[in-house]
Amino acid sequence: MSDTVKPTETTPQVASDPDAVSITVNGVEHAARKGQLLIDALADAGEYVPRFCYHERLSPVGKCRMCLVECDTGRGPAITVSCMVPVAPGMKVDTQGETTKRMQEGVLELFLANHPLDCPVCDKGGECPLQDQAVSHGPGESRYLEEKRHFEKPIAVSDLVYLDRERCILCDRCTRFADEVGSDALIHFAGRGNNTYITTFPDQPFASYFSGNTVQICPVGALTARPYRFKARPWDLRQQESTCTTCAVGCRIAVQSSHDEVLRHLGVDSDPVNHGWLCDRGRFNYEQLHSADRVLQPLVRAGDDLLPATWSEALAEAATALGAAKAAGGAGSIAVLGGARGTNEDAYAWARLAHEVIGTPNVYAQMGDGLPADLLVLERATIDEAAAASTVVLIGPDLKEELPVLYLRLREAAVKGRTRLLEFTPKLSGLSTVAWRSIAYEPGTLTAAIDTALADDQIAAQLASGPVVVVAGRANLAESSTATVQAVRTVLAKVPGSTVLPAFRRGNVIGALQVGMRPTEGGLDTRGVLQAAADGGIECLVLLGADPVADFPDADLARRALAGARRVIAVDTFLTASSAQADVVLAACAFAEKAGTTTNIEGRVSPVARQVTPAGSTRPDWMIAVELAEALGGDLGYDDVGQITADIAENVDGYTRVTPEALSAAADGVVAYAPTGIGPVALLAGEAPARSSYDFRLIVSRTLYDQAEGTAHSPSLAHLTTATTVHVNPLDLGRIGTTDGATVKLTSSKASVVCTITGDESVLRGTAWMPFRHPGVDPRELIDCFAHTTDLRIENP
């Protein structure tokens, strides 16, 4: 059934469980687990009980009564709601008897009394639990002749989700999801009895980052996704399991297509990773595949224009550029940045091309907007370990905005009381309300805040009480990553035995770094490369799906670097702010157009499937690397992607277990840690200066819907981005002498910009927050990547 797509793995035998509870199912003995709900025990015993409201990942509510069975606990057979009753020793269950059948028929007849005969025009038709169960367990005919309920339809409950109230069977799945899992209880039942309906509050849409999950778990066609409405019938869809590479959580998904076009992503329930959930960005950004802006063939510069070229022309052009660069400045004058947006195979082929064929040490997959790869040498934790730790120390970005499904996992752990979150944040985050302690600090004072916190008796006792996992990421692009690195080291030094879950963001950044997209001896990191390029020291800059002009925190340096690099080769799916300036653009395949593997934040490697034919004449990055190597007189020795997967297992530290065979056998991927020490990280010397009391310390961080290429080229998501404004605490508005919504002038050591100001209680006094990569004013103009922090003067213009 579509709502619980399961990985293809067999569950472990229950019989070996010491907590076994023996029950009888239709006359056959079965060993259930203590505390298990009867409905799950029956499923384990091979008796799938029909259901609508029950969902393994939501708390049971017993709302639909479809799961009724006859159960004898020693007092005679009784009709029992199997999703609400835990197993008890000696239970005798009958799922096939006449009584059970009659109850099931009765329940379905009642549901269908009001359910419209919409199936031929309903998205759910063909994969609908109501349709399926009406056929398998229904009475076949109805005694109801009365008029059915009518509602206005469809109602847009959000920009992405439509509601047909007539179809709703009031199962409480969407509402429970919104409340329990998504933490946005913006949809709710209203009314009572026969007049109950699902609604949002007037003028307050169901604007949740996770709204698409409700569409997937709705057992009828009451909730539909706008991007998919009327696009396909389920029986026309082909699907493969894959892994979302939009961010580095690596949620398992089913990619579905019809007529060679990707039309839908569904969440697959991977127990260690996503529990079946996806964020809306990962769910809907497949639309970018069909964007008219895709680069469909190679392009070669002729004066001001990039003109279409054949692959052989473009590859020859690129090889010439690399050769000329090497001749002019040596291999060290060539740099390769990027690789995080592709597969491990792409990254490995490119790392070999760069290091072995070209011979440059200047290779890096981090764009200067995250943390240095060095953190990956630390003892690593999995998501499950974090969600089971007694304390999670959060030092990083708002996970709801950057790694949404990790946010769901940690929120659940905190809400269920398993884990206490000790959060250090420059601005209230999505987790602040559920954190045990949320410590807001002003940028530049993080280590001091940590020292103070760790000296607190209660906090020290909490940290000593059990396993500690540090979730470490870059909270603020206007502050150097040095602060975070030092903070993480401080915690690790003071809390021995704690492990680290790196909150790195870009899809396959960890994989790219681990398989080799990182500097070797004497090589430069991204900031170093850009600085060298700006100074005229880079003869050829290769951008492998990287867009430093839009992503590197210091806009000025990135701009000067692109202007200063003598030759630029870009491998990309779109013409970005950076690739549009290239001399050669090699047209790359996008997600779902190429196969391979990807590595998530935990180091978990899982397969990425090729579901559709690559657009135009685009090629996978690895193939481009192979051909470029050949044009340069080298030979990487690959002619299909599987060879690279095998090669990685053989040659990359930590990947020995990640063989193609192991990957195809493990539904949840294989965890690989490859240490990626690159020598001492380029930390900034000295300390952050104190802030003058007239100034505001700047915080710049991402939100889920920014102008990233994938979002900007997905029409359903693109308009969800809001214009940049500068946020300050409402109490500071008066201090500046301005009001909410007014225009102000922001001046930093780098630049001066004019921007709208917003009062925002989630921002600390004395600090100012701006979103990264939103339309309008670009806060990166204000940032100096060689400074510890960025201070602003905010004035009336």
Add this chain to the structure above:
Amino acid sequence: MSRFNDDNLRLAKEIIGRYPKARSATIPLLHLAQQQEGHLSDEAMAHVAELVGATPAEVLGTASFYEMFKFEPVGRYLINICGTMSCALGGSDELLAHAEKVLGVKVGGTTADGLFTLERAECQAACTEAPNMQVNYRHCHRMTNELFDRLVDDLRSGRRDGDIPAHGTLARVRQQIPAERAVGPAALDDRGAPAWLPAKEVGG
């Protein structure tokens, strides 16, 4: 005008303080909002949500379950005439028809002066006093057309102000709970028994 006024906001905060979880105060606060305005406006529900830490959708969901919460303005006097068995046998249909004629509105309607809203209700638990009706939830037993006319007259002239307050006011006297007996907010991860449960009950 739709959010709590200063006095009621103070009262709302006091009411919230009586419960270990602020959300438990949702319904008392909705009554308070209805007392202030006569019905529940969107702004009032949003304000309640803000105060109890729920979303407005949750507050709307809870409020809309109950017939006594009104989402559109109703008259100063809400007249509910019981239509269930005993009252029907006692002549409530005729009483209702009479009321419609006297007030000049159909069931569900509000008079143009905003004074009366007429509704038909289910059993009001006063079967021995049939036909029964309520004005702002105050019982009027064994109604006749004449008694109804006099009642309307009295309400119009303010003669009943002493015992029938404006719609939305459930009780004239508020329960007073001394500050030291207020439970106050419970910590997020406090999963223990509520503070007001005596220890012996917790022990079982």
